[in-house]
Amino acid sequence: MSSRTPQPLGFKRRIHLPIWMAIVACLVFQPVFAEPPLSDTGKYELLPDTQYAVRLAVDLLGAHPTVGDLEAIAGGALTTDELIERYLDDERFYHRLLWIANDFFLTERTDIPFFQETFDDEMEEELAASVGEEPLRLFQYLVSHDLPMTELATAPYTVADSTLAKFWGIDYPGPEGGSEWMKCHYMDGRPHSGVLSMQSFYFRYDSTAANKQRGRANHITRIFLDDNHFQRNVSLEFR
Incomplete structure (x- = not known):
């Protein structure tokens, strides 16, 4: 982490x-x-x-x-x-929860190549850490507050520090430059649904015009349903 x-x-x-x-x-x-x-x-x-x-x-x-x-x-x-x-x-x-969550989200180190010309190396490192930790911090927040795990996919909010909030446009209630991860909301009016509405999650698992979101859909079923399409036993018959 x-x-x-x-x-x-x-x-x-x-x-x-x-x-x-x-x-x-x-x-x-x-x-x-x-x-x-x-x-x-x-x-x-x-x-x-x-x-x-x-x-x-x-x-x-x-x-x-x-x-x-x-x-x-x-x-x-x-x-x-x-x-x-x-x-x-x-x-x-409390700290260990981040590692536990990353075992299935696999977001802890998110590459941000699209922004390498915008930020200096130190800021890029801090930003990459915050983007990668957003799903993990929600898991940590739920366990720490005795909230149901279903909120990983249903929570009407996200969690962020000031770095992530400034990057994604989130109404962070803490001070400027605050490192505490707090409950907050995206300011673009999107309906919140836990990890499923997180910008960081879809930034980590992107898609292409040819893939048409199929890769993202597989990661969602892998994480939340323990169903990896690439590990299914599928037989093909050619005629």
Whole structure:
């Protein structure tokens, strides 16, 4: 992600059960190439709590657990559910959300070749970071405010910092040059629909006269429906 330090949004630092369960499930139980070990009864063996704690910390914080956490888990003074609650209250989880979102949006580094003659190198770098982070920051905003994930495709607003707001024409409520990402709206009168109405999303996934939006449509179904048209089993018969 960008090296800029995101400012706190003043959110309530408690994640409701449906949201954190979805995030943890996506991360911790993602498919792996190696088959997990089987017990003598033919059932899968669960990881020991200390190993599970390591996996949780790496996935949710991007770091290993402390020695104290591992000792507390091993000694029974701390349960893995309590550890999850602690990690979800950790400031590092707030930053980690950007990386989690980028795993499926793939927008974090957006090239802006059309504007290279307009901005100096420093401004171009800052602008590219803000454009690439707009979808990721909405995901971060929703989780941080305990809002439903459906708002990724339905939110009647976007989020922006002052750089993105000035570039796309967004009514940023913060100060000039503000780096805090805040809830706001495009000023061109477009109906908002979460990521689906973001200029940055379609800037990242562009189209051509020949492609006629088919590539964009595939990225939308890939991200929101887990349906990649290029990975479908299709048979052709030539006559």
